[in-house]
Amino acid sequence: QVQLMESGGGLVHTGGSLTLSCSASGRFFEINSMGWHRQAPGNERELVAYITNEGRTNYADSVKGRFTISRDNAKDTVYLQMNDLQPEDTAVYYCALVQIGLPNTWGRGTQVTVSS
Numbered sequence: 001q002v003q004l005m006e007s008g009g010g011l012v013h014t015g016g017s018l019t020l021s022c023s024a025s026g027r028f029f030e031i032n033s034m035g036w037h038r039q040a041p042g043n044e045r046e047l048v049a050y051i052t053n054e055g056r057t058n059y060a061d062s063v064k065g066r067f068t069i070s071r072d073n074a075k076d077t078v079y080l081q082m083n084d085l086q087p088e089d090t091a092v093y094y095c096a097l098v099q100i101g102l103p104n105t106w107g108r109g110t111q112v113t114v115s116s
Contacts, residue, residue: 002026002105004095009110012085016114020080022095022107033098034071034078038091038112045094051078062088085114 008020020036035050035058049069050058057069066085071078078095095107 002028002097004097004105004107006093006095006107006110008080009093009112011113011115014086014114014116016085017081017083018085018112019082020093020095020110020112022078022080024076024097024105028097028105029099029102031100035069035096035098036078036080036093037096038089038093039109040088040091043091048093049080050098082112085112087114087116090114 003025004022006020006022008018010018012018031053033050033052036048037045038048039045048060048063049067051069051071053073059067066083068081069078090113092109092111094109097105
């Protein structure tokens with residue numbers, strides 16, 4: 001059974017930075033994608049960024065140029081460097097592991113709050 005453990009959320013001022021981490025444990029396919037979604041109160045969960053095991057990335061338009069996703073395959077860990085944070089980035093951020101043919105695995109979420 002795969003488990004995802006997120007860390008790195010917190011409270012920052014507008015323009016600040018945070019780095020989220022997500023480590024996967026258990027058995028899973030080497031070929032996969034890992035990434036982040038977020039959900040603000042009253043909103044649907046939305047994609048933020050993904051990275052494949054080969055390093056290909058995909059970003060939501062709202063975070064392009066501000067957020068950078070990376071991964072360390074040896075540590076089964078994905079990172080999300082978030083710069084120039086804005087109040088609209090406030091949300092619970094969820095880590096996800098995507099494996100072809102299997103349901104997505106989700107972390108429990110970490111809160112990011114950006115104060116104006």
